[in-house]
Amino acid sequence: MITCDFHMHTTYCDGHSSAEEMVLSAVALGLTEIGFSAHSYTPFDESYCINQNRITAYYEEIAALKEKYKDQIRIFFGFEQDYYSDPPPVPVDYLIGSVHYVKCGSDYVPTDGGNEPLRNAARDYFGGDIFAFCEEYYRIEADVVRRTGCDIIGHFDTITKYFEREMLFDLTDERYRRAWKKAIDALLPTGVPFEINTGTISRGYRSNPLPNYELLDYIAANGGSFILSSDSHHADTIAFRFDRYERYARDSGFVLFDSFCALKNRKP
Ligand SMILES: [Zn+2]
Ligand SMILES: [Zn+2]
Numbered sequence: 001m002i003t004c005d006f007h008m009h010t011t012y013c014d015g016h017s018s019a020e021e022m023v024l025s026a027v028a029l030g031l032t033e034i035g036f037s038a039h040s041y042t043p044f045d046e047s048y049c050i051n052q053n054r055i056t057a058y059y060e061e062i063a064a065l066k067e068k069y070k071d072q073i074r075i076f077f078g079f080e081q082d083y084y085s086d087p088p089p090v091p092v093d094y095l096i097g098s099v100h101y102v103k104c105g106s107d108y109v110p111t112d113g114g115n116e117p118l119r120n121a122a123r124d125y126f127g128g129d130i131f132a133f134c135e136e137y138y139r140i141e142a143d144v145v146r147r148t149g150c151d152i153i154g155h156f157d158t159i160t161k162y163f164e165r166e167m168l169f170d171l172t173d174e175r176y177r178r179a180w181k182k183a184i185d186a187l188l189p190t191g192v193p194f195e196i197n198t199g200t201i202s203r204g205y206r207s208n209p210l211p212n213y214e215l216l217d218y219i220a221a222n223g224g225s226f227i228l229s230s231d232s233h234h235a236d237t238i239a240f241r242f243d244r245y246e247r248y249a250r251d252s253g254f255v256l257f258d259s260f261c262a263l264k265n266r267k268p
Pocket of ligand 2: 009231
């Protein structure tokens with residue numbers, strides 16, 4: 001059984017629970033390893049990320065919690081490192097690499113803030129061609145491991161987060177498929193696992209995890225690996241539906257990382 005979860009936000013960024021509340025909840029759930037992944041500082045959008053002058057406090061509190069709960073759970077310190085952030089200013093145990101924006105001109109277009117910004121970016125910067133926008137998004141996504149040095153690829157196809165509410169474009173369009181396949185093909189040789197992110201389910205955006213099943217199957221069929229992530233913003237969603245998606249992954253023959261040690265000793 002999977003007993004680790006390395007994608008968790010707290011009140012240091014846009015989460016709703018304290019770091020210690022997250023630890024206590026994880027212990028109560030029987031988890032053996034957790035990781036804190038505050039949103040890295042993005043100077044062009046301070047609405048959800050960690051405040052620059054709280055980074056030291058974040059580092060010190062997690063260090064203290066590691067020690068305080070060391071007999072109950074192993075705790076790791078990291079960031080969800082945005083593509084456009086500077087490298088972390090404090091030592092980290094690990095990073096999740098995520099593309100939360102596509103830089104268009106001087107604009108940072110949010111990739112997980114609803115369909116509207118995507119539609120507008122296609123209109124304003126790509127002559128109304130939504131697939132040209134998608135190609136740009138996946139061109140950046142393809143570079144996320146090199147740019148961030150991450151250990152986990154966060155919510156790979158997050159631009160589809162709101163598609164159960166409104167289908168912005170046809171997911172089976174060959175241009176769209178070519179774009180994500182090209183990015184996956186570029187990332188596979190790194191050996192860095194892709195998330196199966198259940199946070200979009202627990203927060204009510206979707207009924208299925210990210211990435212979409214077609215992408216999961218393509219990653220698996222081409223030798224890629226996975227890690228379950230709850231992307232929790234609250235103590236009560238840690239390891240959300242991990243039982244279900246672990247079963248799904250194992251039944252599908254996916255390679256699934258099940259510990260921090262395995263994650264760090266992965267082979268490219
Ligand atoms: Zn994210
Ligand atoms: Zn996150």
